[in-house]
Amino acid sequence: MKEVIIVKIGMADLNIASGGETLKTTGLGSCVGLTLHDANLGLAGMAHIMLPSSEIAREGQLNVAKYADTAIPELLARLKAGGSNLRRLVAKMAGGAQMFAFASGSDSMRIGPRNVESTKLALASYDIPIIAEDTGGNFGRTIEFSSASGILTIRSVQNGVKEI
């Protein structure tokens, strides 16, 4: 059996993979794990998005992978450089949970749903369809995305393993 090469994506990080490699990110809470897939090329991209919008950034050197509105253009540029045609791309996403429930609904408490919303908005602006998602809830997720099959495997403590 050929060993599957796993490309690890850290928090606020993104990368692409092909040739049957698998992209993986662990411990998504309120963060969103976005995957893009080009089935023709067996080319895949993944971003671990932490915050909804770069407008709130106060960092000197912007980490584009961190924000929904900057991570998606960057991931698209990487996939394009890998030979992909944007019109062939389909998206899947997971995460965006609300890990702790509080009575006070301040904005930072709702970060998970906001990450999901911004990610969807950014995808819509490039006309990229979201064909599957497992978002929301109050639990963490670890995800793996196969560049060959485009299957997204989601693992959580309470709900076990599921594929979308």
Added chain:
Amino acid sequence: MELFNHNAEFKMDVLREVGNIGAGHAATALSRLLDKPIDMAVPKVSFIPFEDIAERVGGAEEVVVAIFLRVEGEAPGNMFFLMSEYQARTLLQGLLSFELSVGPDYTEMEMSALSEIGNILAGSYLSSLADLTGLPLSPTVPAIAVDMAGAILSYGLLQFGTMGDEALLIDTTFLEDERRAEGHFFFIPDPESFERLFRALGVPI
């Protein structure tokens, strides 16, 4: 952070002392609660890349029991009391007189008891800190989760997220005397709270 361009070592020492005093009071409260001696390690204070924070408690996918409180007042921040499931059960066993449930899930009563422990510990941590600094600080109602460490801790890093890819945290480890149980106390002041803490403590900025 620019605040740490001058006298960084001294400022880190001050934060270590903040952790020492806060966690020292919390350890005393825990020791009274369990009627057992509780040891405490010297607090670790440093800027840690987001990626590496979960490593402190066994990795991003490690299942932990976490009690989270938001600190409100003049120096807001996030506070976590984290332990492994085994440690949580040991704690419950020591504290409660009733038979613990078996199986992976916690009963509502057990969750509530753990939140209350977190509440008492965080309360003593913060009140000693408030006494030390003269700044009003109060914890929110605690929230509890049993889940992957990475998913839980990332929640406490959002305030640092807009500033860069690392966070400054005050990490204190508790040890039960027979070393059977260990817990972590993480205090992650919001980035803008450090200057207020330093001013209140008379540290030259």
